[in-house]
Amino acid sequence: MSQTNFTSEFSKKSSNVILKDITKIFQQPDTGKDFVAVNHINLEIKDGEMVTLLGPSGCGKTTTLRMVSGFEYPTSGSVLIGGRDVAKVPPNKRGISMVFQSYALFPHMNVWDNVAYGLDVAKVSKEEMIRRTEKVMDMMQLKGMERRFPNQLSGGQQQRVALARAVVIEPSVLLFDEPLSNLDAKLRESMRDDLRALQQRLGITSLYVTHDQSEAMAISDRVVIMKDGNIVQQGTPSEIYEQPVNRFVANFIGKANFIEGVYKGREGTSAVVEIGDDKFVIPKPGVMPDVEAGSSCCLTIRPESIHLSKENGPLMGTIKRATYYGTKIEYEVELHDQSVIVEVYNPQLTERFQTGEKVSLNLIEQCVRVLK
Amino acid sequence: MEVTSDGRGKSAAQMKRINDTKSILRQPILLIAVIATIVLLLLFVVYPLVKVLIFSLTDETGAISLENLRNIVSSSRYLKVFSRTMLLGLIVAILATIVGYIFAYTITRVNVPLKGFLRTIATLPILSPPFVLSLSVIFLFGKQGLITKNLLGIKGNNVYGMPSLIVVQVMSFFPIAYLTLSGILSSIDASVEDAACNMGAGRWKTFWTVTFPLSLPGIISGALLVFIQSLEDFSNPATIGGDYTTLSIEVYNIITGSYDMRKGSVLAILLLVPAVTAYLLNKYWVNKKSFVTVTGKPTQARKMIDEAHIKWPLFIICIIFTAIILLFYGTVIYGSFVRTWGIDFSMTLDQYRRALQYGTGSLQNSIILAVISAIIGGLLGMIIAYITAKRDYYGKKFIEVSSVLMFAVPGTVLGISYILAFNTKPLLLTGTAAILVIVFTFRNMPVAIESGTTTLLQIDNSIEEASTILGANSGYSFRRITLPLLRNAFFSGIVYSFTKAITAVSAVIFLISPRWTLITSKIYGLFDLAKYGQASALVTMLIGILLVFIGIFNGLINLLLAPRSKVPQLKNKAEDNK
Numbered sequence: 001m002s003q004t005n006f007t008s009e010f011s012k013k014s015s016n017v018i019l020k021d022i023t024k025i026f027q028q029p030d031t032g033k034d035f036v037a038v039n040h041i042n043l044e045i046k047d048g049e050m051v052t053l054l055g056p057s058g059c060g061k062t063t064t065l066r067m068v069s070g071f072e073y074p075t076s077g078s079v080l081i082g083g084r085d086v087a088k089v090p091p092n093k094r095g096i097s098m099v100f101q102s103y104a105l106f107p108h109m110n111v112w113d114n115v116a117y118g119l120d121v122a123k124v125s126k127e128e129m130i131r132r133t134e135k136v137m138d139m140m141q142l143k144g145m146e147r148r149f150p151n152q153l154s155g156g157q158q159q160r161v162a163l164a165r166a167v168v169i170e171p172s173v174l175l176f177d178e179p180l181s182n183l184d185a186k187l188r189e190s191m192r193d194d195l196r197a198l199q200q201r202l203g204i205t206s207l208y209v210t211h212d213q214s215e216a217m218a219i220s221d222r223v224v225i226m227k228d229g230n231i232v233q234q235g236t237p238s239e240i241y242e243q244p245v246n247r248f249v250a251n252f253i254g255k256a257n258f259i260e261g262v263y264k265g266r267e268g269t270s271a272v273v274e275i276g277d278d279k280f281v282i283p284k285p286g287v288m289p290d291v292e293a294g295s296s297c298c299l300t301i302r303p304e305s306i307h308l309s310k311e312n313g314p315l316m317g318t319i320k321r322a323t324y325y326g327t328k329i330e331y332e333v334e335l336h337d338q339s340v341i342v343e344v345y346n347p348q349l350t351e352r353f354q355t356g357e358k359v360s361l362n363l364i365e366q367c368v369r370v371l372k
Numbered sequence: 373m374e375v376t377s378d379g380r381g382k383s384a385a386q387m388k389r390i391n392d393t394k395s396i397l398r399q400p401i402l403l404i405a406v407i408a409t410i411v412l413l414l415l416f417v418v419y420p421l422v423k424v425l426i427f428s429l430t431d432e433t434g435a436i437s438l439e440n441l442r443n444i445v446s447s448s449r450y451l452k453v454f455s456r457t458m459l460l461g462l463i464v465a466i467l468a469t470i471v472g473y474i475f476a477y478t479i480t481r482v483n484v485p486l487k488g489f490l491r492t493i494a495t496l497p498i499l500s501p502p503f504v505l506s507l508s509v510i511f512l513f514g515k516q517g518l519i520t521k522n523l524l525g526i527k528g529n530n531v532y533g534m535p536s537l538i539v540v541q542v543m544s545f546f547p548i549a550y551l552t553l554s555g556i557l558s559s560i561d562a563s564v565e566d567a568a569c570n571m572g573a574g575r576w577k578t579f580w581t582v583t584f585p586l587s588l589p590g591i592i593s594g595a596l597l598v599f600i601q602s603l604e605d606f607s608n609p610a611t612i613g614g615d616y617t618t619l620s621i622e623v624y625n626i627i628t629g630s631y632d633m634r635k636g637s638v639l640a641i642l643l644l645v646p647a648v649t650a651y652l653l654n655k656y657w658v659n660k661k662s663f664v665t666v667t668g669k670p671t672q673a674r675k676m677i678d679e680a681h682i683k684w685p686l687f688i689i690c691i692i693f694t695a696i697i698l699l700f701y702g703t704v705i706y707g708s709f710v711r712t713w714g715i716d717f718s719m720t721l722d723q724y725r726r727a728l729q730y731g732t733g734s735l736q737n738s739i740i741l742a743v744i745s746a747i748i749g750g751l752l753g754m755i756i757a758y759i760t761a762k763r764d765y766y767g768k769k770f771i772e773v774s775s776v777l778m779f780a781v782p783g784t785v786l787g788i789s790y791i792l793a794f795n796t797k798p799l800l801l802t803g804t805a806a807i808l809v810i811v812f813t814f815r816n817m818p819v820a821i822e823s824g825t826t827t828l829l830q831i832d833n834s835i836e837e838a839s840t841i842l843g844a845n846s847g848y849s850f851r852r853i854t855l856p857l858l859r860n861a862f863f864s865g866i867v868y869s870f871t872k873a874i875t876a877v878s879a880v881i882f883l884i885s886p887r888w889t890l891i892t893s894k895i896y897g898l899f900d901l902a903k904y905g906q907a908s909a910l911v912t913m914l915i916g917i918l919l920v921f922i923g924i925f926n927g928l929i930n931l932l933l934a935p936r937s938k939v940p941q942l943k944n945k946a947e948d949n950k
Contacts (some may be wrong), residue, residue: 026478027388071837090398093838098841104834108856112939117852120938130940146939169842320460 011211014205015082015172017068019044022077024063024229037063045173048203050196052216053317056224056252061209062177064226068207069175072093080173096207097171101178103162105150110159111136113133118169132168140164156187167202174199176208180215192218213253217241223324225249243286246372250300251279256308258298263370265293266366271370273299276336278314282368291372298371303330303343305367312361320352333361384880386547393765401847407758409752410767413774415799416814419788421644421781422504427792428637440638450622454642455596457618460534461602461646465595471542471595472549473587474689480557481583483676493694494550497543500701501875501894501914502607503869504887507907509612516714518703529803533613540608543697545601549594556590563949575682589658596654603647604782607777609894611899618880619643620784630777633792651780708908727909731894735910738891739804739917741875745812750866751883752813753820754858758850761828767931779818783878786815791882803885811883812873820865827861828854850936861934866925871918 024038038060046348047053053061066072068079070091078085085092097118103113112118116133124132142158150158159179166174179195180188196219199206208231210216216223217237224234233245244250247258260323262277268286280299296356310350317335324347331342331353344350353359396402430705431437444450450527476496478484497505512519513531520529539557563717568578609618617625618638627636677683707713711720756775775929788812794801831854839849877892884893891910898907 069837069841071840073394090845092845093835094841096836096841100834100838102834104832104833104838106835106838106853108935110937113935113937116938117839119841121843131939147937165838165842175841203742238856314883 007340014048014203015370016047016049016175016205018080018083018206019043019068020078020080022064022067022074022079024060024067024072025075036229038067038074038305039287041229041231042180043224043231043234045205045207047205049201050206050208050218050219051222051224052208052210052211053224053226054210054216054252055208055232057211058228059226061211061226061230063208065175065209065353066306068173069098071095094173094304095171096173096175097166097169098175098177099162099166099179101181103150103158103179103182105158105161105165107150110147111142111153114161114231115142115164115168117165122169139207156191158223158279159191161185163198167198169205171204173317174204174206176206178210179208181212183207188215188281195219196357211317217253222254225252242367244300244369245369247298250369250371255303255341257301258304258371259301259338259340261297261299263291263293263295263297273312273370275299280314280363280365280368282365282370288369288371291370298362300366300371301363304340304345304363306340306342307362308342308344309310309335309351309362310353310357311360313362315361315363317359317361319359320356322353333359335361375583376854376898379931381613385831386574389764389766392763397761399846401845402759405755406604406765406767406771409756409759409771409775412752412769417774417777424637424640424644424785424791427634428641438804438809439483440634444642451641452494453617455623456616457620457643458796459539460541460616460618461599463538464545464597464602467498467538467542468546468597468598469553469591470555471543471546471551471693472551472598473591474686475546475550475693476557477583478686478690480554481674481677482683483678484690485681486691490690490694493697494617495547495695497545497892498547498551499871499918500544501911501918502877502892503611504704504911505543505700505908506536506608507707507911508703509536509540510625511703512905513910518714520676521714530614532616534613534616536612536614537608537616537676540612540772541605543601543700544605544608545598548576548597550602552594552597553587553590553858556587560586563872564600566675571805575677575679593658596650596658599780600647600650600780603643603650604784604874604878606881607896608785610877610896613673619642620782623784623788624878627788633788636788638790640782640788643782644785647782647785648780653918664772677835685752704908705912707905708912710905713905719725721796724913727787727913730832730898730906730908731891734891735890735913735917737805738874739921741808741812741890744901745873746866746870748809749813749817750820751867752864753817753865753869754862756821757824757858757861758819758854761825762833764810766900769821773785775821776818778815779816783815783876784881786811786879787882799944802883803887805888807883808880808888808890812869812876815876815879817874820861820866823861824858827858843922852950856935859929860904862914863926863929867922870921870925874914874918 011318019041019326020266022038022041023036026035026037041060041064043051043064053064055061059079063072067074068081070089073087075258078087080086081094082321084312105333106117112133115137116129117281119129119132122161137144137146140163142157142160142164145153145157145161147215150161153161162179176195180191183191197220208216208219217240222234222235223237225232225240225315233240233249235243240249244256247256250256250258259275261280264272264279266272267281271282271284273280273282281301315335317333317340319331320334321332323330326347328345329352330345330349331344333340333342341360379842396406409473428440429438430435431439472494475490479487479491479494484490509531511517513529513536515521515528515531515547517526517531520526520531563583564586565578567581569575573581603618604620605618606620607623609621609883610624613621623636623639624631624638679880708723709719709721710716711718711722750949756771760772760775790807791802793799794807801810835857836849836853839853840846840898844852875892877896880890881893881896884890891914895907898904898910
């Protein structure tokens, strides 16, 4: 993407989005039964912020996005864009823009006409249309492709045209519906970075839907995890990764080990947990408030937060499998009939273990979360 | 309209309907289109049919009476006409489906030469003007027949009757069976047949255990469609049916002979019921039974059958049939240049000269009215496809069903219903050009609607949404996005409407007036006078006109609907040098 600074030339029209107690109920076509796609959701996307809705398919993320776009109407609740309730505003009057999963380029128009379409609709003057279209084409490195048709472009080029078409109208909100899911892995990563850079440069309020957690982590100011129509957790990527509120989030974002134990209670600001006969002290803020003292709990720990050694320790396990990945070695360790995944980085520099070997697992206690 | 925002407690599918209805209420252009369409369909489809139904069930005073129906049903004459019509339909349906199947199987499965040519011949008769085949039957097998008199020396051969009707109808209607069957046969996954072969089944066994059963829905569907065509056929029974009177002819005779509209209506209902039944059977029962699943995933290409003992017999059958079709068409064209068929075969343009004196005015009428109705029908068809394809709202089902209903209504029935419905004020339309345009429009629109709907269902929803989110209202999106994408469907709709309008006989035979005569009724008039040479000249000119106008429509649609690029002239000249 071109490095020239375009921000100043883009008029600042961006605005915040508030979802107030939004519910969407569908009828299942086969049974006719109600299906709650989105269940009383509250969410604010601040001006200029990039928020990602992340969740497995059927979690309601796309429905939520479509209610912001106006293609779906909430069964109850309201959508506010720039402080205005848009219940009575049709999609074409909301001043927002959207990048579609399938790109949805107009197959019968060339690249230039695709990009200029929104300006043509808005009846801007010819000079302005040319100026703004050329500027965005330049920014998206589409120069020289003006007369090509969508079927003559590669996937990445189509993606850039879709993006150019969406931003040229200077929308107050930009919506992304899994825009990168049709690209191959390498291209997806570079497009992801370009997209984030563009969004930050233009400062457009953005709502992004994806089921790919690494994509969500990489591009978002804030990630909203959804499941079965509910928001499970929202926060910055690091909050979500480091302080998951339940097993679903911990498992959905990255990999996690769950070691069963008993929560004994607090000792100062730390939490005491027993695994078998061994006692562990987890420093603040490791414990979820819904875990009761004396009840069973699980210690959640990321594979990279466990050290292995041959010395004896409280948690002894047996190596069941070792897989070499280059950047890391992944061990599967059997511990009290549970399987624990451990990732060791820089395998060249660190001690290696063989299958069947006894090892001790040393948890980095600052990285442990105690969940119900 | 107040609609509660609470979705709970609503029965199945109602929510989508309520939502879509709400969204239409928000879009004035769409709302106007929906309301206008419903009004038009009520007025020009439902009202005339209800009128003919009521008329057949009432007496002169307007009281409900089954007297007419009883009279007809108890009359041995009408029962005979009815059973003859059904018998002819049945025989033609079976034969045409067999011919259609042979063509379809050969073209989709066997590695024969001249495939493109065979395909063209198998679809050509759909676009043919009426009377062509009956004319050639008269030319070849009649009293002055080239084959009967000149070749075989038979004097005074009576060509009129059931056998000629069967030949002519099979040749006219087998393309319908062919199109249905080739669609089904080519969508059967090649791997299913390969699997049968792998398990040791020979070609014969594979055909009877796999291919044939899988294509059965297509066979029934094709046969039903041919049956409908045979029932409603007017021009062939009228010209070479002789004493073999069918229902459409009987209706025509009663109305033109004794002007007994009530008796005509009852007979029309007798014709309407089997036709509509066959149509509904095909649409809602056969199509649901279809086993063929179109995955959209390209499976491996089918390996064409190349064994000589399968290939050549099928090829020869197709070629013989093709030769007969070409012979028939060639005969008519030849006949139009001959001085007196059977007696003086010297070449002359006299037939054209006289035909033009006789028919120029009607020819102009036909062209003008067909063009107008094709354009209106094409546009209305696209609009109806657009408002029904992807939405569900209150009234949609009505639009869907009534807009294609006319396809199944026999032309004669349509003619009667229009006379009954539009012969009094305030809807006094009989005798005008408008009534002809309206009949053409509503009768020929279903093809435009169906091809439009198919195209729209293939366009990803997000393409229209993209246009909407970029600020376009539904009218603008329709004009800039949907309509250009519908170009091909629009074209085929217009071509079909135009062809059917300019070749229509049965639907308009009651509706023409001294001021508005049409070329087909003029040609029909020539049969009564046995002026077959002039008839051939007019029919040949019709074929020419059809080809020219198809070309013109194609050019115009490309000119008007091809998206115009707004790319500014680039300073870079190299870019433009292509």
